[in-house]
Amino acid sequence: MKIHEYQAIQLFKNAGMPTPGGEVVSELAQGLTVANRLGYPVVLKSQVLVGGRGKAGGIKVVKNEIEFKEHFVRIRALKIKGYSVEKIFIVPAIEIKKEFYAAVAIDNIKGDVVLIASAEGGVEIEETAKTNPQAIKKYYMNGQKTIDPTRWPEFIGSVFPDASDQKAATDILQKLITVFFTQDCSLAEINPLVKDAKGNWFAADAKVNFDDNAAFRHPDLEVLRDISYEDSDETEAKNLSLSFVKMDGNVGCIVNGAGLAMATMDTIKLLGGEPANFLDVGGSSNPAKVLNALKIILRNKNVKSILINIFGGITRCDDIANGILQARKELNIQVPMAVRLIGTNEKEAKEILKTVNIVSHPTMRSAVEEAVRLAKKSVG
Numbered sequence: 001m002k003i004h005e006y007q008a009i010q011l012f013k014n015a016g017m018p019t020p021g022g023e024v025v026s027e028l029a030q031g032l033t034v035a036n037r038l039g040y041p042v043v044l045k046s047q048v049l050v051g052g053r054g055k056a057g058g059i060k061v062v063k064n065e066i067e068f069k070e071h072f073v074r075i076r077a078l079k080i081k082g083y084s085v086e087k088i089f090i091v092p093a094i095e096i097k098k099e100f101y102a103a104v105a106i107d108n109i110k111g112d113v114v115l116i117a118s119a120e121g122g123v124e125i126e127e128t129a130k131t132n133p134q135a136i137k138k139y140y141m142n143g144q145k146t147i148d149p150t151r152w153p154e155f156i157g158s159v160f161p162d163a164s165d166q167k168a169a170t171d172i173l174q175k176l177i178t179v180f181f182t183q184d185c186s187l188a189e190i191n192p193l194v195k196d197a198k199g200n201w202f203a204a205d206a207k208v209n210f211d212d213n214a215a216f217r218h219p220d221l222e223v224l225r226d227i228s229y230e231d232s233d234e235t236e237a238k239n240l241s242l243s244f245v246k247m248d249g250n251v252g253c254i255v256n257g258a259g260l261a262m263a264t265m266d267t268i269k270l271l272g273g274e275p276a277n278f279l280d281v282g283g284s285s286n287p288a289k290v291l292n293a294l295k296i297i298l299r300n301k302n303v304k305s306i307l308i309n310i311f312g313g314i315t316r317c318d319d320i321a322n323g324i325l326q327a328r329k330e331l332n333i334q335v336p337m338a339v340r341l342i343g344t345n346e347k348e349a350k351e352i353l354k355t356v357n358i359v360s361h362p363t364m365r366s367a368v369e370e371a372v373r374l375a376k377k378s379v380g
Contacts, residue, residue: 001210003224004047006089008206011183012190017175020202022091028072034090035068041093042068046075046085049229056080061093083229094202099192100159101125102173103207104180107140115139115177117159121192145181147174168201169193183221184214233296240292242281249274250304250375252297252335254290256282256315264309267364273372276303285316290323294331304378305336307371309364312343321349328356336374340367 003011006024013019022038024047025031035042046058053059058080060071078085101121107114120128120135129136139155142148147170160169172193180188189207196202210221227235237244243258247265251273255261258280265275277297281289290308297303310320320341327333340361341349350360361367 001212001215001221001225002049002229003208003210003221004049004087004089004226005045005206006047006087007224008208009089009203011179011208012175012203012206015175015179017172017179017203018201019206020091020094020204022089024087024089026087028069028076031072031088031090032065032068035062035065038090038092040064040068043091043093044068044071044075045089045091046078046080047087047089048080048083048085049226050081050083053080058085086228094194094204095197096192096194096204097197097199098195100169100194101191102176102193103187103189103191104177104185105187105189110140112143113141113177113180115141115155115173117155117173119159119161121194125191141177145177147177165195172201172203179208183208184211184217185209186211233299237279237292237296240289241283242279242289242293242296244280244293244296245278246300247275247277248302249276250302250378251371252276252279252300252303252306254279254281254293254297254306254308254310256280256310256312256320258282260309260311264307264364264368267368268307268372271365271368271372273368273375276300281320282315285314285319287319287323287326290320291327291330294327294333298331298333298335303335304376305338305371305374307367308337308339308341309367310341310343312341312346312349314344316345317341317343317349318345318352321352324358325352325356336378338367338370338374340364 009019023034025034041061041063044060044062046053058075058078062068062071075088076085099121101118103116105114105116116136116138118136137155137158156166156170160166176188185208187209190203192204194202194204231246233246234244251268253264253275255264261278261280268275279293281293297306310317339358353360
């Protein structure tokens with residue numbers, strides 16, 4: 001789950017990190033009241049859950065009320081990567097002396113949490129990573145949740161060479177690490193982390209992503225979710241206990257188990273097709289799951305064939321077959337289907353499918369070949 005900058009800033013503030021303050025608004029009159037209270041210059045920052053807002057003109061420094069009105073109206077009317085700007089975060093302008101970058105993330109290859117920092121923060125940090133990767137420093141947590149005092153001095157000195165900055169930076173970075181772990185984040189980022197002309201430090205921008213798998217531990221964070229950025233089908237699938245991700249292809253997939261689902265999509269690609277989705281109906285045995293899965297998949301007008309690939313275990317093949325029958329009765333299914341059922345109650349499942357003239361393919365490959373052929377035939 002992603003949250004807006006103003007929400008992330010508040011999260012950092014609650015953790016004791018220095019932030020510039022500010023307030024989020026939707027209307028011009030409300031914004032003028034905030035700006036006049038903060039005092040000019042202020043920064044107007046569009047709140048969208050996509051990147052590139054600065055380049056799109058969604059961030060502006062304004063020096064007076066006239067500029068404020070002009071830029072507020074213009075930013076409010078923007079669409080950034082297809083998303084309307086509904087809210088604007090108004091913050092005091094900072095007289096920046098130096099910008100840094102800091103983030104805590106997960107290194108999936110090493111299986112560890114890593115603190116990433118650089119003395120070259122700001123909007124071009126991605127370019128820095130490409131052209132000057134030695135400027136990006138990494139500190140692996142080694143399974144710990146706090147800084148190791150024996151390894152820390154070398155790291156902090158490599159990013160903050162001025163000894164007078166290291167104490168303040170260490171305090172901020174440890175709090176960033178704490179936020180990451182206590183809130184079950186997948187990313188906690190400050191870009192830029194700034195030092196102003198008076199020597200004060202601020203998390204001038206914030207980005208936080210949460211691990212959805214840990215959402216049950218943080219019901220208080222649910223109010224931060226902006227559902228306008230979430231696919232309605234994916235949201236519905238989640239509520240129905242289905243693991244679903246929409247993709248750009250035309251072969252709809254219903255599979256049990258994440259590993260088999262990934263292998264199925266790889267095979268579709270290998271055989272010249274394009275998967276339309278990831279959909280895992282595993283974890284239990286319930287015909288209604290198949291019905292609900294087909295309802296969601298069939299809403300996608302790009303789907304030209306449906307592949308059902310089940311290796312029965314906990315998810316029984318006969319329950320999947322009964323779900324297919326139920327769907328054929330309740331839904332107007334015009335899309336051709338290829339089915340492969342093997343495993344628990346396989347024989348019973350095949351007998352059920354025979355009643356509606358569906359033959360279960362003997363192998364995954366043959367089922368995928370058929371699904372890809374049907375999709376191409378429909379497009380052709």
